[in-house]
Amino acid sequence: MSNLAKIADMQYHESVVGTPRRKVLPNGVLDVQARYNHPTFPPATFLTALIQQERFKAYISNEFPSLNQHLPVSTTNHEPLSKETNATIANSLLNDVIPTTIQVGTSDWIRKEIFPDEFLPVPFNDRCLDNVPECWDRSKQRFSNFPDTMGEHAVQDWLNHLVHVLGIQHGLIKEEPKEFSSADDKDVGGHDDKDVGVDEVDSGMKKAFVIAGVENRSFSMVSHNKAPSGAHRLRKPDIILVNRKLCYFLTNGGRRPRWHHVEAIVEVSVSAPRASMLQQIFEKAALMFETQPFRRFAIGLALRGTGNNVEFCFVLVDRAGVCLTNWTPISQYEAISFARIVFGLSYASPKFLGIDTSMTVDFFSGNVTDIKVKDQEFKVVKHIYFSLILFGRGTHVFVVQDKDRNFHVLKDAWLLADHGISEINILSSISNTLKNDPSTDAQKYRSMHPRFVVGEEIGDSTNTRRGRLANSPPERLHRRVVTGPVGDPLTSFRSREEFIKVLLDCVKCKSSIQYQSYLFNFFSGLEYLHKECNIVHGDLSVNNIVIYRTPLPHPPSRKDGEELSARTTRTSSAMARAIFTPAPTEGLKESIPVTGIVIDYDYARKVGTTMDKTSVRLRHSLDCSALIFTSFFTLGHLAFHAACLSSQKKSWQIYPQSGS
Amino acid sequence: MPLASLRKKNRGKYIHSPAHDLESLLYTALGIVTFTTGPCGQIRAPTDHVPLARWYNEIDREQLRKDKIVDLADYEEEIHDHLPDYWKPFSSYLHRLLEATWPGLNPFSESAATHNAFKKVLEEALTDFATNHQETPCNYAQVTVKRSRSPGNEGRYPYKRLRGDVSNTTRLAYPAVIKPLSEWTDPVDVDIVGSGEEVPA
Numbered sequence A: 001m002s003n004l005a006k007i008a009d010m011q012y013h014e015s016v017v018g019t020p021r022r023k024v025l026p027n028g029v030l031d032v033q034a035r036y037n038h039p040t041f042p043p044a045t046f047l048t049a050l051i052q053q054e055r056f057k058a059y060i061s062n063e064f065p066s067l068n069q070h071l072p073v074s075t076t077n078h079e080p081l082s083k084e085t086n087a088t089i090a091n092s093l094l095n096d097v098i099p100t101t102i103q104v105g106t107s108d109w110i111r112k113e114i115f116p117d118e119f120l121p122v123p124f125n126d127r128c129l130d131n132v133p134e135c136w137d138r139s140k141q142r143f144s145n146f147p148d149t150m151g152e153h154a155v156q157d158w159l160n161h162l163v164h165v166l167g168i169q170h171g172l173i174k175e176e177p178k179e180f181s182s183a184d185d186k187d188v189g190g191h192d193d194k195d196v197g198v199d200e201v202d203s204g205m206k207k208a209f210v211i212a213g214v215e216n217r218s219f220s221m222v223s224h225n226k227a228p229s230g231a232h233r234l235r236k237p238d239i240i241l242v243n244r245k246l247c248y249f250l251t252n253g254g255r256r257p258r259w260h261h262v263e264a265i266v267e268v269s270v271s272a273p274r275a276s277m278l279q280q281i282f283e284k285a286a287l288m289f290e291t292q293p294f295r296r297f298a299i300g301l302a303l304r305g306t307g308n309n310v311e312f313c314f315v316l317v318d319r320a321g322v323c324l325t326n327w328t329p330i331s332q333y334e335a336i337s338f339a340r341i342v343f344g345l346s347y348a349s350p351k352f353l354g355i356d357t358s359m360t361v362d363f364f365s366g367n368v369t370d371i372k373v374k375d376q377e378f379k380v381v382k383h384i385y386f387s388l389i390l391f392g393r394g395t396h397v398f399v400v401q402d403k404d405r406n407f408h409v410l411k412d413a414w415l416l417a418d419h420g421i422s423e424i425n426i427l428s429s430i431s432n433t434l435k436n437d438p439s440t441d442a443q444k445y446r447s448m449h450p451r452f453v454v455g456e457e458i459g460d461s462t463n464t465r466r467g468r469l470a471n472s473p474p475e476r477l478h479r480r481v482v483t484g485p486v487g488d489p490l491t492s493f494r495s496r497e498e499f500i501k502v503l504l505d506c507v508k509c510k511s512s513i514q515y516q517s518y519l520f521n522f523f524s525g526l527e528y529l530h531k532e533c534n535i536v537h538g539d540l541s542v543n544n545i546v547i548y549r550t551p552l553p554h555p556p557s558r559k560d561g562e563e564l565s566a567r568t569t570r571t572s573s574a575m576a577r578a579i580f581t582p583a584p585t586e587g588l589k590e591s592i593p594v595t596g597i598v599i600d601y602d603y604a605r606k607v608g609t610t611m612d613k614t615s616v617r618l619r620h621s622l623d624c625s626a627l628i629f630t631s632f633f634t635l636g637h638l639a640f641h642a643a644c645l646s647s648q649k650k651s652w653q654i655y656p657q658s659g660s
Numbered sequence B: 001m002p003l004a005s006l007r008k009k010n011r012g013k014y015i016h017s018p019a020h021d022l023e024s025l026l027y028t029a030l031g032i033v034t035f036t037t038g039p040c041g042q043i044r045a046p047t048d049h050v051p052l053a054r055w056y057n058e059i060d061r062e063q064l065r066k067d068k069i070v071d072l073a074d075y076e077e078e079i080h081d082h083l084p085d086y087w088k089p090f091s092s093y094l095h096r097l098l099e100a101t102w103p104g105l106n107p108f109s110e111s112a113a114t115h116n117a118f119k120k121v122l123e124e125a126l127t128d129f130a131t132n133h134q135e136t137p138c139n140y141a142q143v144t145v146k147r148s149r150s151p152g153n154e155g156r157y158p159y160k161r162l163r164g165d166v167s168n169t170t171r172l173a174y175p176a177v178i179k180p181l182s183e184w185t186d187p188v189d190v191d192i193v194g195s196g197e198e199v200p201a
Helices: A003-017 A031-036 A047-052 A057-063 A088-096 A107-114 A152-169 A196-201 A244-253 A274-291 A332-347 A423-436 A440-445 A496-507 A525-532 A561-566 A570-578 A623-630 A635-646 B018-035 B051-057 B061-073 B075-082 B085-101 B115-131
Strands: A102-105 A173-175 A207-210 A217-220 A239-243 A264-269 A297-304 A311-318 A322-325 A359-361 A368-373 A376-386 A396-401 A407-416 A451-461 A476-484 A510-515 A518-523 A545-549 A594-598 B036-038
Touching: A031 B051, A047 A057, A047 A376, A047 A407, A047 A545, A107 A311, A107 A322, A107 A332, A152 A173, A152 A217, A152 A239, A152 A264, A152 A332, A217 A244, A217 A332, A239 A244, A264 A274, A274 A297, A274 A311, A297 A332, A311 A332, A368 A396, A368 A407, A368 A451, A368 A476, A376 A407, A423 A451, A423 A476, A423 A525, A496 A525, A496 A545, A496 A594, A496 B018, A496 B085, A496 B115, A525 A594, A525 B018, A525 B115, B018 B036, B018 B051, B018 B075, B018 B085, B018 B115, B036 B085, B051 B061, B051 B075, B061 B075, B075 B085, B085 B115
Parallel strands: A102 A322, A264 A297
Antiparallel strands: A173 A207, A217 A239, A239 A264, A297 A311, A311 A322, A359 A368, A368 A376, A376 A396, A396 A407, A407 A476, A451 A476, A510 A518, A545 A594
């Protein structure tokens, strides 16, 4: 019997016997095997090739397309619908992204914290719909035109119609006849009270535009049967909120949206259970966070029911947890709150929809191109790491280039506020220790790894948007750190000898690396960290040890390297630097000096510190395992949450994460 | 993560010591040695059965601690036997690192790893591999040819023709007046901008 047949047989057997916990994954492997899934290590990319850009031009343009300005992005980047997941077990566990914390907000919370008048381009007028019979039924005090059928298409049209009405009523959409050459356009002052019948004559000619300086977004259902690309999982949000112009291209071009474009999600359903609709929103929010490093929080709307019994729920997801409103019927005051939300979603500036404006984003691709840290601007070379975990640090790592074309590593993360020492402090403490070291060794060595470039506490806390909601989850703060040097992942070792050297460097106090005729000495490794700086690292893993290499601009001289160094003068070395030889496409054979460097001091602390109770985030030798712990909650937990919500209890709770 | 941090008894009291950093370093080495079969990112076939894989998949910390202890204590059978051939010569040094961390290979005891012990073993390993197990280093920065799209294929991303279509500042029009929903057509759905873009059927 073939293996597949065996599995099918087992599956049949199980379905009869009834052990529902064992699922068969799409690839035909029984879920129990998941515990023997191999971990996924970082790919062996040679980031250090960036040091010699001319020499490794071919490699760099292949690996880091964004650096090569001449190629149009479209031809180099062919994006699969779903990427391979960084951790095998993550694939199965991502199915249950259940929040650790849920807080219940009210429409007051939305009015005061999420879309207050000062966040909107113009203050929201609660009476704006009263004179619009096309939209609002004054006797019943609810929307008069809400679709009878709760389909994506109907709801999309209704939402966009509402956006349009709100825009006109607030004076955000105005005719601008001079913008268009159509000569018969007469300048009509008032547009609110105009007779519809008159306009019918030249319908299609009368165009109005959103006034300058106001965002213009649109709801689109293109994604309901076409999963947006770029994320790790295939998910089809019913309706997405995207920039109106992009929306035009998506709809008219029959094109596929990217997750990078999605600004908010709307889920609609007639009768799906409330909990599962929320679950859908959480999952899709996770994909937004994964693909959008600039995302501070994600907004979702759930609409459920039919006819007059439609209820909605406003969901805000961020790195600390979830805030949502109670499910309320769309009528009376709540309908006006709903209109405020729609108004905010379509016209508010990006910052209030959860976008970090210190990152510059390419309009069409949605990729981050520049990141600001303090007053420095860094160009993104490659987005090398992102965490799949929705609730937690949410680390995004980039290789960036500064104005002087030097390369650094930029790390963007949400850290617990009471986490103890910040990485910025740790790194400066290490460099201070070195500066104040009077020993001749220290004076001689001087140089230090890791190198700290700039860091910034962005001053964005997960607590601010929670306002007066009680029982907030542990506060998280947005922090950005730029460090160096850029190293290759540990998996990129070129021989066993090199690997052992790297391990040794990580333990040793001092190490050195040769570059051309110079010998660079520096302090690195755990011994220095432990004994001199009195700091423990606390998070050593495959991801946090890198191989630092210093490739030369040209192959080493035919003669022995010693001879070269013996007669090195200032001019000859300058000349040597000017000459470069392009590396062959099959790679370099020559030996390149290496050293191992320990990076990522997020969890570093003084020797002898007890781990803070609130920061018992589970860490493992691999980041992927952390995912397991945070997303370990089963549907049972959600059911519990739902119960809490329906009984109106304030409920956020840190689950007993296996061992906190 | 260090065994001590997984221990139930240590909950809330766990103090990460330098020895634990070294212990983590050892796990990192074990991970690389077990799951790579060669230099430059040669990854082991995912179908290989490796006991150590459970370390990365176990959700339950207490169980993880037990798994780790047993695997470490039974080094020969659980770790050495499952090493790929490439790393077999390094096995004896790994064993010594383990001995340095838990004297007598008793993982129930606290980690006793010291920098000097680790350095000594690794330095010996380095000399051994530099002399007895020489290999040609894998090529640095090899350019792997990525799958390219056929030129005629209009890809879905990132809207190849989009760039030149409409400048970033152009705005899309709305109807100038409010109409009932039944008569509503969003100009987004119809091509009212009149850009040169022909709409695929």
